Amino acid sequence: MENAISTAATPARQADxxxxxxxxxxxxxxxxxEWYDLFIFATASALVFNKVFFPSFDALVGTLLAFGTFASAxxxxxxxxxxxxxxxxxxxxxxxLLISLVVMGAATFCIGLLPDYATIGIWAxxxxxxxxxxxxxxxxxxxxxxxLMAVEHAPPGKRGFxxxxxxxxxxxxxxxxxxxxxxxxxxxxxxALLSWGWRIPFLASIxxxxxxxxxRLHTSETPAFDKVKSTGGPARLPLAEVFRKSWKQxxxxxxxTMSTGASFNLLVAxxxxxGTQSLGLTRDAMLLIVLLACAVCIVMLPLFGWxxxxxxxxxxxxxxxxxxxxxxxxxxxLMDTKDVVFAIAGYxxxxxxxxxxxxxxATFLAELFGARVRYSGLSMSYMLSGLLGSATTPLVTTAxxxxxGRGSSIAWYMIGAALLSAVALxxxxxxxxxxxxxxx
Numbered sequence: 001m002e003n004a005i006s007t008a009a010t011p012a013r014q015a016d017x018x019x020x021x022x023x024x025x026x027x028x029x030x031x032x033x034e035w036y037d038l039f040i041f042a043t044a045s046a047l048v049f050n051k052v053f054f055p056s057f058d059a060l061v062g063t064l065l066a067f068g069t070f071a072s073a074x075x076x077x078x079x080x081x082x083x084x085x086x087x088x089x090x091x092x093x094x095x096x097l098l099i100s101l102v103v104m105g106a107a108t109f110c111i112g113l114l115p116d117y118a119t120i121g122i123w124a125x126x127x128x129x130x131x132x133x134x135x136x137x138x139x140x141x142x143x144x145x146x147x148l149m150a151v152e153h154a155p156p157g158k159r160g161f162x163x164x165x166x167x168x169x170x171x172x173x174x175x176x177x178x179x180x181x182x183x184x185x186x187x188x189x190x191x192a193l194l195s196w197g198w199r200i201p202f203l204a205s206i207x208x209x210x211x212x213x214x215x216r217l218h219t220s221e222t223p224a225f226d227k228v229k230s231t232g233g234p235a236r237l238p239l240a241e242v243f244r245k246s247w248k249q250x251x252x253x254x255x256x257t258m259s260t261g262a263s264f265n266l267l268v269a270x271x272x273x274x275g276t277q278s279l280g281l282t283r284d285a286m287l288l289i290v291l292l293a294c295a296v297c298i299v300m301l302p303l304f305g306w307x308x309x310x311x312x313x314x315x316x317x318x319x320x321x322x323x324x325x326x327x328x329x330x331x332x333x334l335m336d337t338k339d340v341v342f343a344i345a346g347y348x349x350x351x352x353x354x355x356x357x358x359x360x361x362a363t364f365l366a367e368l369f370g371a372r373v374r375y376s377g378l379s380m381s382y383m384l385s386g387l388l389g390s391a392t393t394p395l396v397t398t399a400x401x402x403x404x405g406r407g408s409s410i411a412w413y414m415i416g417a418a419l420l421s422a423v424a425l426x427x428x429x430x431x432x433x434x435x436x437x438x439x440x
């Protein structure tokens with residue numbers, strides 16, 4: 001099986017560079033839109049959804065239910081990865097990216113129109129959960145396709161760098177989501193925010209969707225997929241072929257990536273709740289801290305992607321994983337001072353560790369699979385990591401804090417997630433080295 005990511009013959013070098021930059025920018029904007037849609041839900045779960053959709057429960061239970069709805073999308077993402085992966089490997093990357101963007105945008109806009117619990121009772125959280133699941137289905141197809149648009153167009157020596165551009169969508173989408181809530185919270189009273197102001201960031205997403213669609217309509221299909229069509233054709237059942245030939249890459253790749261989801265959701269979802277409810281920091285202060293950390297992450301991700309092209313994916317990723325473990329306790333020590341400056345320092349330490357881990361991981365996962373099944377394999381592996389790390393982190397951390405009252409219990413959870421990822425990464429590297437058919 002051919003596993004090398006192929007690139008088509010190119011004309012003049014300047015035209016080639018301009019093309020890949022256009023593709024990378026399109027990937028950044030598209031994934032930023034998708035992650036914005038996802039993370040305004042995460043921010044709303046931490047700040048308002050427990051009161052708007054689950055008001056008959058006490059604060060802790062309401063928060064857990066809101067985060068449970070947040071987590072439901074990660075199960076749907078696995079289904080979306082299977083569906084979009086299948087058609088992405090058979091019909092092409094570009095068409096699936098357009099569909100996923102429209103589906104995500106429609107679901108997000110509809111969340112902004114939902115009646116609250118006081119208006120329609122139990123149907124409010126039921127409809128919220130339904131739309132959240134639709135969001136998850138769309139994101140399950142979005143990320144893998146965006147990665148392949150960037151990586152499969154990139155020259156061999158720069159795949160890590162251009163693959164990391166796609167990863168920028170996560171902190172950029174989070175930054176815009178938190179900025180939207182910060183502006184809404186600053187301009188409105190707490191009562192107005194709970195009554196109708198929380199809807200603004202969801203309804204405003206329609207603007208980003210239009211921009212994303214315009215850009216993606218003017219991109220070309222990847223050279224790797226064009227080559228698949230001209231040399232034997234796409235796989236008939238890509239997902240079946242992935243699990244028959246590359247199931248170890250899917251599972252180990254998912255576990256190896258889970259610490260990225262755990263650390264990032266610790267910062268952007270649980271951290272908001274912990275800072276405001278447990279430490280007494282203001283909501284605006286916590287949102288500003290998250291904004292600053294995301295801005296730093298946007299700069300660091302391409303740097304670590306570039307570094308992975310120079311020294312290899314594994315050393316950079318393992319360094320980031322170990323840094324997440326090392327910084328787990330200092331993060332909570334700094335947060336527990338209840339001083340904004342120290343809280344910022346804790347966030348920056350953990351965010352840099354996350355960037356080292358997350359920057360090269362897209363290209364690393366893409367290089368695990370051959371072009372015929374790459375959309376399916378890449379998407380399933382990454383969405384598995386989300387289910388293991390991102391989906392469970394807000395629930396586990398909230399429950400641990402409730403049981404122990406100590407941030408140190410959550411630090412141990414973070415260390416455990418990092419160690420699991422490190423072990424899986426080493427096992428995966430050993431498996432690939434022992435596989436004579438695998439080519440990086």
